[in-house]
Amino acid sequence: MDEVPLTEGDQTRHLKIGSKLTEGLRRRLIDFLRSNSDCFAWSHADMLGIDSKIIMHKLQVDPLHQPVRQKRRKFAHERDAIINDEVKSLLGAGFIREVQYPEWLDNFVLILIHPDDQEKTSFMTSRGI
Template identity: 45%
Template sequence: MKVQLVGTITLPIVVGAYPQQVGRNVNFLVVDCSSSYNAIIGRLTLNSWKVVTSTYHLPVKFPTEHRIGQVQGDQLAARECYLAMLAMDEQVQTMNIEEKRMMAEPIEVLEDISLDEKNPERSTRVGADFEERIKKDLICFLRKSIDVFSLSHEDMPGIDPSVITHRLNVYPSSKSVRQKKMIFAPERDNVIKEEVQKLTAAKFIREVYYLD
């Protein structure tokens, strides 16, 4: 479904009850379409407020200068909005399987090429519709530049933190809490163990022991 953008508008939004509240000017995109919602607040705004949501209980909590603020949703109103969305024109709200399949098709045919004759699994893809001369030059260039490809965890040891660093989005003043051990289905548990072993062998992560 394509919706034509009418324009944009900036509105001041205040969330919570005084003094546990936050606010900012939010840019909204204005569209002309049927919806049971007056406005939808995007992830950028929610992330800027550091909100934590519960889709089951419908509360929204966020840190403020005066402890934690909270906004409680109305389950009856949420249910009515949900049913209203389902009752809209089926052609607008849904997509049949055939349309979804066609959208997922690649825009061009790709051809697998090997970058290393000794290790056939080290490969990439190029467009199959390239002219033969251009394709040959491109494959030659890629094979000469194989040292810049990272095809496995072992190809990326010792990455400088100035290049990339993963950080947890945790509020600095929050107290650490030990969570209960999560139980996964056997097939998922095996996949998780394999990925952890790969990251550990590549020295991307390491096991840390805590006293409590």
């Protein structure tokens, strides 16, 4: 894999492309990616405004089943710090919100959830629910 800056000279935002491409195909791919650089999301903040009509996960939950409350997994300090940083970023972008009294409790959820199902997809970290 070769790392290619999305903007020539800018090493902060780079892409990985196959190293076995012919020179002509490599150049065309880089040109294409650079001409469409506005389509890339480099952080959660870059993804604000995604319309929930485009993508939203809806749970098919049988109301006859009892809620599941998993035990919190403990992670090594380094991983816990990474998880907490990611949660902070997701909170800041408005992708997740804190809840107080979840019936369902999981260890992680990574997709947009229908508002009716959000309480069923609560997750926990060392910093809380």
